[in-house]
Amino acid sequence: MYGLVNKAIQDMVCKYHGEDTWETIKRKAELEDIDFFIGMDSYADDVTYRLVEAACEVLNTPAHEILKAFGEYWVNYTAEEGYGELLASAGTSLPQFIENLDNLHARVGLSFSELCPPSFECEHQNDHSMKLHYQSNRKGLAPMVIGLLHGLGKRFHTNVDVIQTNFREQGDPHDIFSIKYSDSQSNDQ
Ligand code: HEM
Incomplete structure (x- = not known):
């Protein structure tokens, strides 16, 4: 994945656990030879x-x-690392933004030519719920999607309730999430 992702992991660990803990993690991962990650360089997954x-x-x-x-952290991290306008252009509400996720990654791919982005498809059920289909070439990242959705909920001041209903690691064709959301200013569900 692009170094931007590894840099964000480093940033999150340093912020919450300090530099020493980060160095310990890097050593345990046998990455001590890497002094720093370059955001626009592609690294092995x-x-x-x-x-x-x-x-x-x-x-x-x-x-x-x-x-x-990490998923929750990523939303703020990208906003602060120069992708604020890109995020802003993807929508002004949670459902609109989720609908635009593939477009967002397509635009990211214009600068990150080796990007291998995930794909998301919404199945809207009513004004407060949807099923979200997540497809990726990578394994094990569904929990990151749950965090991302919570990060987006914060961004749009929207209460989000996410339950994963289908699991690729258990043999389903892909991961599916059931999402319920409501304006955090109102109490209606
Ligand atoms: C402007 C904001 C964003 C940027 C710049 C961005 C960029 C990226 C990059 C560089 C990767 C690594 C993929 C690779 O190197 O091949 C990635 C992966 C990913 N992104 Fe985004 N992204 C953004 C926002 C989001 C949001 C809001 C979501 C919410 C669902 C999301 C979901 C994911 C997921 C789940 C992955 C993991 C890769 C996979 O599933 O295969 N991204 N993104």
Whole structure:
């Protein structure tokens, strides 16, 4: 994955656990030869998976929790790292933004030519719920999607309730999430 992702993991770990913990994680992942990640360079996916695995061991936290926290972190991180306008152009409400996720990644792909983005498809059920189909060439990242959706909920001041209903790792064709959302200013569901 692009270095931007690894940089964001580093940023999150340093912010919440400090530089020393980051160095320990990097060493455990056998990445001590990398002084810093370059956002626009493409790295093997294995680098990112090793960082997550090492973070699990060092922080004594399961992978799904780390990935969920990372997904939530990513929304603010990209907004602050020069992708604010891109995020703003993808929509002004949670459902509109989710509908535009593939367009957003297509635009990201204009600058990141080796991008291998996920694909999302919405099945709207009513004004407050949808099924979200997530397809990826990569494995194990569904918890990150849950975190991303919560991060987007915060961005749009929207309460979000996400349940995963279909699991690729259990033999389903792809991951599906059931999402319920409502304006956090109102109480209607
Ligand atoms: C402007 C904001 C964003 C940028 C710049 C961005 C960029 C990227 C990049 C560079 C990757 C790594 C893929 C690769 O290197 O091949 C990625 C992966 C991913 N992105 Fe985005 N992204 C953004 C917002 C979002 C949002 C809001 C979501 C919400 C669902 C999302 C969902 C994902 C997921 C789930 C992956 C993991 C890869 C996979 O599933 O195969 N991204 N994105």
